[in-house]
Amino acid sequence: MKLVRAILLLLVLWPARLHALDPAALPRCQARTCLALDLWLPSDFADADWLTTQLEVANDRLAVIQTGVQVAAIHLLPGELGQIDTVAQRNRLGQLGRQTPLRWFVVRHLADAEDPAAIRKGVTWRDGDAFWVIESQTGMRWVLAHELGHVLGLAHSKEAASIMNKTPRVWPPPWQIGFTARERPILQRTLQRLVRAGRLQLRKE
Numbered sequence: 479m480k481l482v483r484a485i486l487l488l489l490v491l492w493p494a495r496l497h498a499l500d501p502a503a504l505p506r507c508q509a510r511t512c513l514a515l516d517l518w519l520p521s522d523f524a525d526a527d528w529l530t531t532q533l534e535v536a537n538d539r540l541a542v543i544q545t546g547v548q549v550a551a552i553h554l555l556p557g558e559l560g561q562i563d564t565v566a567q568r569n570r571l572g573q574l575g576r577q578t579p580l581r582w583f584v585v586r587h588l589a590d591a592e593d594p595a596a597i598r599k600g601v602t603w604r605d606g607d608a609f610w611v612i613e614s615q616t617g618m619r620w621v622l623a624h625e626l627g628h629v630l631g632l633a634h635s636k637e638a639a640s641i642m643n644k645t646p647r648v649w650p651p652p653w654q655i656g657f658t659a660r661e662r663p664i665l666q667r668t669l670q671r672l673v674r675a676g677r678l679q680l681r682k683e
C-alpha cells in the first residue's frame with residue numbers, strides 16, 4: 479500500500495519535475511535596461527529551445543532602445559488555464575502573480591476572443607492599468623518581441639520594416655524587421671512611464 483501511495487505521489491509530482499526549467503538556463507539580458515519577466519508555463523511544457531528563441535529575438539529587437547528582458551521566475555499554470563479559449567480565461571490568467579509587473583503566459587492553445595474557432599499566436603491583454611502577455615506555444619519566433627511592442631505602447635503598423643506590421647510580405651527579410659525609427663521614441667517614452675509607475679520592474683541582480 480505504501481508503495482502504491484509512493485507511486486501515486488510520484489505521478490502527481492511528475493509534471494512539476496518537467497518544469498525544473500531554470501530561469502538561469504534561459505538567455506540573459508545584456509542591455510543597459512533589463513526588464514524582469516515572470517514566465518508561466520503549462521505543466522507539460524518542456525521546450526527550452528522555443529523559449530530561448532523567443533527571448534533572443536525579443537532582446538535583439540529591443541536592443542535599438544538599449545533594453546532587454548530576462549526571465550526572473552518560472553511558475554506552473556493551473557491545469558485548466560493551460561489552454562485559453564475564452565475571454566473569462568484570459569482574465570483569470572491576469573489574477574495569477576498580480577504583484578509581478580510583466581507576465582508572459584505561454585499556453586498550449588490560444589483562441590481568438592471573438593471567434594473561438596480562430597487561433598491566435600499572441601495577445602497583450604489588458605484590464606484597467608494591468609496588462610499581461612499571452613502567447614501560444616506555437617507562436618513564431620518574433621511573437622514575444624511583437625507583444626512587447628504592444629506592452630511598450632505600440633499599435634499595429636503599416637511600415638514594411640516594422641515588427642508591428644502583421645501583413646504577410648516578402649520584403650524586407652525577417653532579420654531586417656524590427657522596431658522602426660518612428661516607433662523607438664514611443665517605446666522609450668512608454669518604458670520610462672511604466673517603470674516610474676511601477677508597472678514594469680527592472681531586473682534585480
Ligand SMILES: [Zn+2]
Pocket residue numbers: 624628634
Ligand atoms: Zn499585435
